[in-house]
Amino acid sequence: MDWDKLRIFHAVADAGSLTHAGETLNLSQSAVSRQMRGLEESLNTTLFHRHARGLILTEQGELLFDATRAMIKRLDAATARIKDSEEEVFGELRVTTTIGFGSLWLAPRLARLYEKYPDLKIDLMLEERVLDLPMREADVAIRMKEPSQADLIRKRLMTVRMRLFATKEYLDLRGAPKRMEDLAHHRLICQNVRSTQVGAAASMVNALMSYEIDSLLTVNNYFGVLQATLNNLGIGVLPEYVANDFPQLIPLLEEADSGDIPVFLAYPEELRHSKRIGAFRDFVQDEISAYRKQVKNQRFE
Known part of the structure; x- marks a missing residue:
């Protein structure tokens, strides 16, 4: 199969337009159209439904586009390896x-x-x-x-652990929990257990919820949990490494941690x-x- 036709087909399928594909490839619309007709004739099939608003791939066109997309990715990998054969990192x-x-x-x-x-x-x-x-x-x-x-x-x-943290300001105001049962009197800040996350972290939060915590703030990522904790909203469930970059965070209740996460x-x-x-x-x-x-x-x- 003619690679040049496949290359042009991929550009057309990606752009959804003969004109836009031609601009990307520096070819005229008529040249792109001629190549697509030739490809369809060689395969004895229709690759595009032609509409006033653009081109839509047929089922056969989708199959060919999946193949050319995989080919492009493999070529990108080969190109990266060739470029990396030089001594410089760029x-x-x-x-x-x-x-x-x-x-x-x-x-x-x-x-x-x-x-x-x-x-x-x-x-x-x-x-x-x-x-x-x-x-x-x-x-x-x-x-x-x-x-x-x-x-x-x-x-x-390395391995990391999820820990409970709070600021000194928050603890001065609300007191530090001495045992797990004390968490019921604090606001917990964490990811929702239904959100995508490491299983050990979700298990840790589920265990904390067993202490009948009434006040809760859930965020869908740990950056949000960190910001809420730094702003004294409550006790946050965070990876232990944040303590190095944010010394104002005080670790609490070591027995509550998640265990090692690789x-x-x-x-x-x-x-x-x-x-x-x-x-x-x-x-x-x-x-x-x-x-x-x-x-x-x-x-x-």
Whole structure:
């Protein structure tokens, strides 16, 4: 099958318009239309329903578009590997992680990565959905459980725990809980157990709810939980690492914590030799080493 026709078909299907596809490809509308007719004739099928408002893919067109989309992603992967064969670290790096870890731990530390590699262009995708790394929805992932997708290189980075925190101002006003039962007299700030999150965190919140807590504020991400806690609204359920960057937060009731939650870094096997991946991996490991040293020093102070 003629790759040039497939390339043009993909642009047309993506744009939904011969004109817009032609502008993207620097081709005239008539040239694009001629190529699409030729492709339909070679396949002996109709790929588009033509309407006044644009083009809509037929069922056969959808099948071909799925195939060309996969081909484009594989070509992007090959292009990234070719570019990374140079000694310099540059170009786009798509990083996916959870909203909590990305906003509270990773993003505040990225300045040091940019200082070392100013030509990097990082696309930080924060969401709870697990993106498909082999299909290049992202280049590298940091997840709160071991990735199950095939053909991935995985590295366990560290473990974290969810803890209860409150500010000194809040505790001066409402008093510090001495035992779990005291939580009934405080407002709890947490993620809703029905929202997508690490199972250990949801289990922790479910356990806390058993103490008949009357006042509750739920937020759909940990950045919101942090902001509410810092503003003295109550006792927040937060990852333990926030204590290093927000010393005004005081940990409470160690027996309430979630237990260890593993943190993994993963990337596709085909990007094993990527300079960008290597630079990001080393940066994260260095930051984790610094974090551990800081925690150790605080324990001995």
